[in-house]
Amino acid sequence: MVLGLLLARAGVAVTVLEKHGDFLRDFRGDTVHPSTLALLDDLGLAESFARLPQRRVNTVQLPLGADGSLVTVSDISVLPGPYNYVAMVPQWDLLDLLADEARKEPSFRLRMSTEATSFLVERGRVTGVRYRTSDGRTGELRATLTVACDGRGSLARSRPELRLRQFTCPMDAWWFRLPRRAGDPHGLVGGAGDGFLTAMIDRGEYWQCAALIPKGTDAERRAAGLERFMVDFSAAVPWLADRAHALRSWDEVKMLDVRLDRLRHWHRPGLLCIGDAAHAMSPVFGIGINLAVQDAVAAARHLVEPLRRGAVGLADVRAVQRRRWPTAAATQTLQRFAHARVIAPVLAGRPPLGNARWAERVSELFTTAPWFRRVPAYFIGYGAMRERPPAESVR
Ligand SMILES: Cc1cc2nc3c(=O)[nH]c(=O)nc-3n(C[C@H](O)[C@H](O)[C@H](O)COP(=O)(O)OP(=O)(O)OC[C@H]3O[C@@H](n4cnc5c(N)ncnc54)[C@H](O)[C@@H]3O)c2cc1C
Known part of the structure; x- marks a missing residue:
């Protein structure tokens, strides 16, 4: 939805397909991070967003204490600027807000209850999708570029050449x-x-x-x-x-089912994968939505010009992966560390980080050295790399 809005504002014709009839899924996570809050501000949506029901959260706590007690490992309130918190907003409200805003653009279409069922491929290039609506109608939609942002069960994952790499989740x-x-x-x-x-x-x-x-x-x-x-x-x-x-x-x-995986290739001619479709995130640190939104922003910035020309080359989609891969890989590495060294031992009734003394030391560091919490705070708030929307989409 973020990519659709940014592209439509820049005058690109966009059709978003959503297989459900509404956005009322309650298991998506509700976190809207500082980077997304700053983006909404750039898009002129800060006031509409502020009217949505929300709670503010500044800290992340993990059970790092020797007895499994919670330790604050990240304090987002120390970040500079007005957006030094995570807003907890029902995701359907945020998606409705973005959809309403995008519908104001004449080049935007949102087709609810429409599921992409397979790719159209011509001479090795993805040229769109076949779809089926909830009342059983089927059809084809052709596009200069097809973006798979359909989550971890993405249709694109049926393409073996994209090569899915899976990591164990405890x-x-x-x-x-x-x-x-x-x-x-x-x-x-x-x-x-x-x-x-x-x-x-x-x-x-x-x-x-x-x-x-x-x-x-x-x-x-x-x-x-x-x-x-x-x-x-x-x-x-x-x-x-x-x-x-x-x-x-x-x-x-x-x-x-919690999964952590990543495609080696996020693209092929005519196709780009972003968000969980490219790199399924674990709920650890609550940052998957942030990454998906930032992928969309980076994709919009790289693709506005080629889409306006009506010709998106392999180099254009490759540039998006090159830009976003380091952040996705670094974040997943941290999640894997948390899975292996904190979550798995605690679930098995053992102390986190291998032994109780280590856990105590780290817990002490987080408690006695507030500056130490800045690094994860920035990482959770903005990700490893902050993305700016294309100038044409800013209001
Ligand atoms: C238990 C759990 C809790 C989590 N909690 C958090 C959290 O608190 N904060 C956080 O930041 N991250 C959290 N995450 C991670 C987060 O949910 C994902 O990283 C994030 O939702 C990815 O966004 P996305 O837009 O790429 O995919 P999704 O949010 O999965 O969206 C995909 C969309 O595509 C639609 N769709 C799917 N297939 C098709 C199709 N064939 N045709 C048309 N439409 C289709 C779906 O209906 C859906 O609307 C959690 C993950 C899990 C497993």
Whole structure:
């Protein structure tokens, strides 16, 4: 949607296909990072965005303490400028805002309930997609450039020449809601239990809860009973214990498969992959949305001119990967480190970082040297490389 808006504002004809009839998916993550807040400001959307329901979060906490206690590893409030926080906004509200804004451009079309089903390929070049609508109609859409921003289950991943590289992930996520009450904490709150980690996202009326469980243990844990999980959960998050019974059946607990992978090639003639389609991100640090948005901004900047000319060469799409690959690879390396050295040991009931003394030292460093938290704060806030939108899209 970000890429569609930026290109349409620059006068490029864009059609966005979305397979669902609305944006009401609740498992996308709600984080809008400083880089995206600054982008919305550049696009003249800061005021409309400020009117959306939101909570502000400044800190990220990980269970690095020797006893699994939470340590602040990143304090975004120390960053300079007005956007020194992460806004927690239901993603459907943000997407609706972007869609409404893009629809003001005569060259923009959004086709909801329309699923891309395969690529059109002519003489080795992708020339568009075949699609199917929710009422069963099918058709073809031709394009100078097709951008796959269809997430980690991307259609582009069916193309073996793009070469998917997968990394091991120690966890999956359970996703469920619990009621929120006046007097509860605000923002993003974490916790560590016996064999699981939790994160609660403040969505105003309710808590969107995530529980990270060891990969592949979903069926076995469900078989142990909901009551057992609720007892463990209440022990890990005592301030929510009085509402644990609000969860009545396992049907209310969705299992989200966590993946971390990356395409070696994000492009082929006529095709570019960005966001999770190019590099599926783990929920660790909550930065996948930031990366996807920044990919879109970089893609718009590199592609406006060739798209206006109506001729996008391999060098143009390659330039986008060259620009964005280092950030994606560096971020995934950090996520892999957190998976291996923090999440996997904690889920297995061992101290993070190999031994309790190390964990204590690092935890001390984060606690006693606030400057140490600046590096992850900048990384989470802006990513390794900050992207600027094309001048034509700025308002
Ligand atoms: C459990 C979990 C929690 C997470 N929490 C966070 C978080 O808090 N913060 C954060 O920054 N990141 C988080 N992430 C990572 C984040 O969700 C992704 O990195 C981010 O959503 C990627 O954005 P995207 O636009 O590339 O893909 P997506 O958000 O997956 O969007 C893809 C879109 O394409 C549509 N689509 C798919 N296939 C087709 C098709 N064939 N035709 C038409 N439309 C199609 C989908 O309906 C969807 O709207 C989390 C990930 C997981 C697994």
